[in-house]
Amino acid sequence: MFADDIKVILYVDFAAAILSAGVLVLCSWGIIKDRFEGKIFRALLSVVLAFTAFDAALYAIRGLNFPGFRFVAVLLWTVRELLLIISGSLWMIYANYRFYHSQDSIRRSFWKFHIPFYAAMAVVAGNLFFGFLFYCDAEGGYHSTQLLYAIDLLLFVYLTVFAVQIVLYQRKNRDLIFFNVWAFLTPVLLGGVVSIILPYSVAPLGLALGLTYIYTGIINEKSFQDRTTGYLNRLYMRYLKGEIEKGSFRCRSAMRYQIGREEDMERFAGILTPLLPKKCVIIRYSADTVIMFTEVTEKIALRMMEEDVRAAVDRMNAGQEGSDTAVTIDSMIKKKKETPIDFYQRFLEKVG
Amino acid sequence: MFELTHLNYATIIIDGGAILLVWGILWQTRFMRSSGRPSDRLFFGMLLLTIVMAVADIVAYLAEYHADALMKNVQLLSNTTYFMAITIFEMSWLDYCHFRFRDGEEIRKIGLKPEFIPGILMIGLLFINQTTGYFFYIDEMGIYRDGILGKVITIGLFAYFIPGVIDIAKYRTADKKLLIPVWIYIMPVVVAAVSCVLDDISMVTMGFAVTIAFTHLGTMSEIAEYNSKESVL
Numbered sequence: 001m002f003a004d005d006i007k008v009i010l011y012v013d014f015a016a017a018i019l020s021a022g023v024l025v026l027c028s029w030g031i032i033k034d035r036f037e038g039k040i041f042r043a044l045l046s047v048v049l050a051f052t053a054f055d056a057a058l059y060a061i062r063g064l065n066f067p068g069f070r071f072v073a074v075l076l077w078t079v080r081e082l083l084l085i086i087s088g089s090l091w092m093i094y095a096n097y098r099f100y101h102s103q104d105s106i107r108r109s110f111w112k113f114h115i116p117f118y119a120a121m122a123v124v125a126g127n128l129f130f131g132f133l134f135y136c137d138a139e140g141g142y143h144s145t146q147l148l149y150a151i152d153l154l155l156f157v158y159l160t161v162f163a164v165q166i167v168l169y170q171r172k173n174r175d176l177i178f179f180n181v182w183a184f185l186t187p188v189l190l191g192g193v194v195s196i197i198l199p200y201s202v203a204p205l206g207l208a209l210g211l212t213y214i215y216t217g218i219i220n221e222k223s224f225q226d227r228t229t230g231y232l233n234r235l236y237m238r239y240l241k242g243e244i245e246k247g248s249f250r251c252r253s254a255m256r257y258q259i260g261r262e263e264d265m266e267r268f269a270g271i272l273t274p275l276l277p278k279k280c281v282i283i284r285y286s287a288d289t290v291i292m293f294t295e296v297t298e299k300i301a302l303r304m305m306e307e308d309v310r311a312a313v314d315r316m317n318a319g320q321e322g323s324d325t326a327v328t329i330d331s332m333i334k335k336k337k338e339t340p341i342d343f344y345q346r347f348l349e350k351v352g
Numbered sequence: 353m354f355e356l357t358h359l360n361y362a363t364i365i366i367d368g369g370a371i372l373l374v375w376g377i378l379w380q381t382r383f384m385r386s387s388g389r390p391s392d393r394l395f396f397g398m399l400l401l402t403i404v405m406a407v408a409d410i411v412a413y414l415a416e417y418h419a420d421a422l423m424k425n426v427q428l429l430s431n432t433t434y435f436m437a438i439t440i441f442e443m444s445w446l447d448y449c450h451f452r453f454r455d456g457e458e459i460r461k462i463g464l465k466p467e468f469i470p471g472i473l474m475i476g477l478l479f480i481n482q483t484t485g486y487f488f489y490i491d492e493m494g495i496y497r498d499g500i501l502g503k504v505i506t507i508g509l510f511a512y513f514i515p516g517v518i519d520i521a522k523y524r525t526a527d528k529k530l531l532i533p534v535w536i537y538i539m540p541v542v543v544a545a546v547s548c549v550l551d552d553i554s555m556v557t558m559g560f561a562v563t564i565a566f567t568h569l570g571t572m573s574e575i576a577e578y579n580s581k582e583s584v585l
Contacts, residue, residue, distance in 0.1 A: 004358035011362050011553045015369060018540055019562055026569050029532050183380070187372055198361065205369050212373065212565060216380045219572040 006059050008200045013056040016204035020049045023212050032218055037097060041218070044090040045211055051083040052204040059201075062141065073136040074128060081124045081133075087207065088159055089117040091184075095166055120155065156192070160185070183213035360413045363554045367406040367413075370561035374402045377568055394448040398564050401441040406557045408434040413554075418494040427490050432478050435487070435505060439478075441560060442512035443471045449516035452571075453523035467515070474508055510545060513538060532570035537563055 002010060024045040032038030058076040061069075092114070127133040133148040163185050191206020356364070378399055412430035415423045446467065464472070481487040486499045520534045544559025 007551070007553065008358050008362035008365070011547070011551075011555065012365055012369075014547070015366055015555065015558050015562075018543060019373075019565075022536055022540065022562065022566050023569065025536055026532060026566065026573060029573065183376060187376075190372065194365065198365075200361065200365065202365055202369075205365075209369065209373055209376070212569075213376045213380065216377065216569060216572070219569065219576050220380060222576045 002060065005199065006062060009059045010056050012200065012202050012205050013052050013059075016052045016208040017049060017056075019205075019212060020045050020052065020208040023208075023215050024049065027215065032222070037094070037218070040090060040094045040097065041211075041215070044087060044094060047083055047087045047090060048204065048207045048211060051080060051087060051207070054080040054083060055201060055204050058142075070136050073142075074131075074134075077134060077136065077142060078124060078128055082121055084203075085117055085120045085124065085155070088155060089114050091159065092117075092162060095162065116155075116158065120151065123151065183217060184210040186210075187213070356414070357417075359553055360416060363413045364410050366553070366555060366558045367410045370406045370558045371403055373558075373561045373565055374399050374406070377565055381568070391448055391451045394444050394451065395564075395568070398441055398444050398448065401437045401444065402557065402561050402564055405434055405437040405441070405560060408437060409554060409557050412496070416494060416496065419492060420494075424490045424494055427494065427496065428482065431488060431496060432482065435478055435509075436475055438509050438556070438560070439471050439474050442509050443468050446512050446516050449519040453519040470508060471512065474505075506545065506549070510541070513541065532566075532573060537567050537570065539563075540566065 024042060027033060027038060027042050027045065032041065054076055058073060058080060061073065061076070124133065132145060133151070134142060134144040136142060167182065187206040187209035188203075189206075191203045191209075194200070194202045194206075378396075381396075408430045412427050412434060415427040415430065418424070418427075447465070478487065481489075481499070484499075486501045487505055488499050488502055489497055491497050517534060517538055520537070524534060540562035541556075541559040544555040544562075547553065547555045
């Protein structure tokens with residue numbers, strides 16, 4: 001039914017559709033289904049799925065001939081380009097929400113933030129009438145102009161610069177996030193390169209692969225955060241039942257986790273601390289975040305050059321009970337006018 | 353050097369996508385270095401087998417349409433490796449499902465079990481196929497052809513998926529612990545197999561890669577959900 005070169009694109013789109021549809025279903029059942037992040041991500045997946053469908057559709061109709069065929073072909077190409085722009089826009093919203101802004105600030109700056117994308121959409125829509133970006137011949141063949149290449153290149157650079165910003169953010173805040181932006185960008189870049197080298201469009205497969213990696217990163221990250229919190233909860237319950245004694249808890253590495261409620265925070269900082277061995281300290285560094293450092297030595301404390309921490313370690317080394325070793329460093333953070341993340345980063349740098 | 357048709361290109365691109373997908377999961381799971389659970393080791397093995405499958409498939413398609421003896425042998429060996437990798441993948445999948453989903457039954461170690469006899473037989477027959485061509489052979493033009501038992505490979509191999517799905521379904525019905533519907537794990541492989549039967553493009557490797565990716569995502573989602581519930585006192 002279809003020529004072999006068209007079949008290639010149809011099958012690649014088919015694979016992309018299965019992948020993105022499956023991840024969409026998994027998202028609908030999974031852990032992020034009710035979150036703002038989950039909603040954006042599902043929207044992103046839906047747009048990629050629609051993009052894939054349009055990509056396949058316009059290749060499938062190539063070679064057909066019926067009245068108004070050329071207009072249908074141009075319309076499909078236009079929708080395809082618009083969906084690509086929308087996916088880029090949603091990617092920006094998603095990345096901004098995850099790394100820089102709150103949900104509210106994203107909503108407030110929504111219009112201002114996406115002006116380049118709206119402009120791109122208007123230009124693509126205008127092309128329907130003027131054909132200055134791309135046009136279709138009588139057989140539905142796609143022909144693009146140099147202007148379209150220039151605009152695509154600009155969009156690509158725009159997204160890449162933004163991605164590099166996230167990479168720099170991640171490098172600065174290592175261990176705090178599992179999401180790796182290169183996991184998204186690598187398949188997208190490869191898809192773009194293959195599409196240029198070979199006469200087949202594999203961009204939808206690249207996008208679908210990238211989104212799959214992002215979803216893997218999201219659930220890994222969420223699972224890690226909840227696991228540490230859950231672990232301490234179970235520990236506390238065992239302590240209440242008398243199953244474990246003071247000082248019997250030992251963990252291998254520093255853990256950082258978010259706690260949703262202030263009372264939980266107090267519980268961890270205040271009640272769990274007695275369970276910890278001598279050379280272990282819980283540091284509260286914000287209203288909702290606790291870091292537990294294990295095997296804290298005097299050397300590390302000295303490197304940190306923070307008097308409160310050093311004093312706590314001194315007390316531990318002197319053999320005092322662990323309850324004295326819970327250190328609240330809110331005041332320290334305020335004094336230095338740094339964010340909790342800055343503090344954590346500074347700690348990591350000093351510890352090495 | 354290589355005479356590739358459009359369909360060969362399609363298979364190579366799709367296999368390349370499968371390798372990228374599986375490699376990404378390997379990277380995300382940090383290559384399973386720190387995990388000692390049997391189910392994790394099986395999962396890790398399935399990921400590696402998918403890569404072997406994809407590489408063998410790519411080599412086989414690159415060697416197609418070459419009539420010289422060397423390339424024909426390369427194609428024969430690549431296809432044999434491909435089918436063996438699928439067979440071992442299927443056996444691993446069955447073991448994986450037993451580990452994860454058989455309620456109340458302790459399976460202590462990964463190993464050969466009676467239900468693997470058809471798989472072992474299949475591997476043996478693949479060796480015999482090198483000289484007989486019962487399953488498949490490479491013709492004078494250097495093109496892959498199904499032998500008289502060609503379809504047996506597909507039927508025999510995919511039969512291994514069914515007991516695994518039954519395990520999952522029973523577990524799901526009994527305990528309601530699974531959040532993710534079972535069909536999502538199996539759907540990619542079935543779709544890939546159907547498309548492969550209907551046309552000449554090999555989507556099977558991508559089907560396996562997507563299935564393994566969905567299994568990983570589903571497992572991680574469930575773990576995250578449980579952890580989330582446990583973290584609230």
